[in-house]
Amino acid sequence: MVDGPRGTCWTEQVVRTNISDGTVRSDPLGTPEVLRRLRGKLIVSCQALPHEALHGSALMAAMARAVVEGGAAAVRCNSPEDITAVTETVPVPVIGLWKDGTDGVYITPGVAHAVAVAEAGAAVVAADATDRPRPDGSAFADLVAAAGRRGVPVLADVATVREGAAAVRAGAAAVSTTLSGYTPETAARGGPDAGPDMELLSALVAEVRVPVIAEGRIAEPGQVAEALDRGAWAVVVGGAITRPDQITRRFAAALRTDGADGAEDDAP
Numbered sequence: 709m710v711d712g713p714r715g716t717c718w719t720e721q722v723v724r725t726n727i728s729d730g731t732v733r734s735d736p737l738g739t740p741e742v743l744r745r746l747r748g749k750l751i752v753s754c755q756a757l758p759h760e761a762l763h764g765s766a767l768m769a770a771m772a773r774a775v776v777e778g779g780a781a782a783v784r785c786n787s788p789e790d791i792t793a794v795t796e797t798v799p800v801p802v803i804g805l806w807k808d809g810t811d812g813v814y815i816t817p818g819v820a821h822a823v824a825v826a827e828a829g830a831a832v833v834a835a836d837a838t839d840r841p842r843p844d845g846s847a848f849a850d851l852v853a854a855a856g857r858r859g860v861p862v863l864a865d866v867a868t869v870r871e872g873a874a875a876v877r878a879g880a881a882a883v884s885t886t887l888s889g890y891t892p893e894t895a896a897r898g899g900p901d902a903g904p905d906m907e908l909l910s911a912l913v914a915e916v917r918v919p920v921i922a923e924g925r926i927a928e929p930g931q932v933a934e935a936l937d938r939g940a941w942a943v944v945v946g947g948a949i950t951r952p953d954q955i956t957r958r959f960a961a962a963l964r965t966d967g968a969d970g971a972e973d974d975a976p
């Protein structure tokens with residue numbers, strides 16, 4: 709349980725304050741301790757879906773151990789099983805989510821998913837807070853309330869500034885640029901050759917006064933530094949560290965396939 713001033717659950721306090729004044733609030737006291745400790749830190753996403761070679765909780769727990777040894781201050785992971793395995797393996801906070809489905813809203817899409825993520829041991833629940841309809845008909849604020857009743861703050865995964873501001877009004881403790889490039893409205897910002905959406909990051913930092921996390925397509929250490937310079941509270945790196953197929957593809961793309969290096973001709 710994360711307590712706020714006067715012993716209240718901080719999440720309930722945020723929701724109440726937003727309802728009473730109707731504004732995007734700025735109250736550092738409302739930022740839960742788990743997020744305060746992540747300021748300026750690297751968070752590593754350790755995820756492998758069923759079709760990926762490293763799928764499985766034991767493998768993700770081992771991956772989490774490796775990234776914590778390398779300096780990750782928190783781990784982001786998917787599914788109640790992986791969340792429990794990772795919390796039992798590493799001594800850092802777990803930002804948990806539950807991917808269900810592939811179209812529309814699939815990152816912690818419903819209230820039941822948020823509850824399961826919180827009960828699996830996540831220190832923070834990450835959930836889609838885009839303005840698309842949720843499959844269970846819930847509102848993002850319903851997830852925030854359900855997680856808040858379990859003492860767990862919610863990180864809003866968004867694709868636009870508008871969605872980030874709305875998520876904060878609904879009680880999100882922090883917002884992340886996770887979904888830029890992955891919604892119909894922002895598809896032009898994504899794609900295989902796109903880099904991280906630094907413009908969205910800067911715009912969110914200017915708009916909301918809760919921690920803003922940089923996430924999505926961060927592939928170089930210099931981009932981590934740039935994100936922090938732009939005001940990111942913390943930076944999430946996923947595939948560039950934890951998806952070996954993705955990493956290998958980058959190196960394989962550098963191979964010469966035209967014989968231009970003469971290697972075949974010169975072979976003894």
Ligand SMILES: CC(=O)N[C@H](C=O)[C@@H](O)[C@H](O)[C@H](O)COP(=O)(O)O
Pocket residue numbers: 753755805815886887890923924925926944945946947948
């Ligand atoms: C869009 C979506 O479903 N993002 C997911 C969110 O949890 C993960 O698949 C990403 O790996 C994570 O956001 C980190 O991003 P990147 O792997 O690009 O560093």
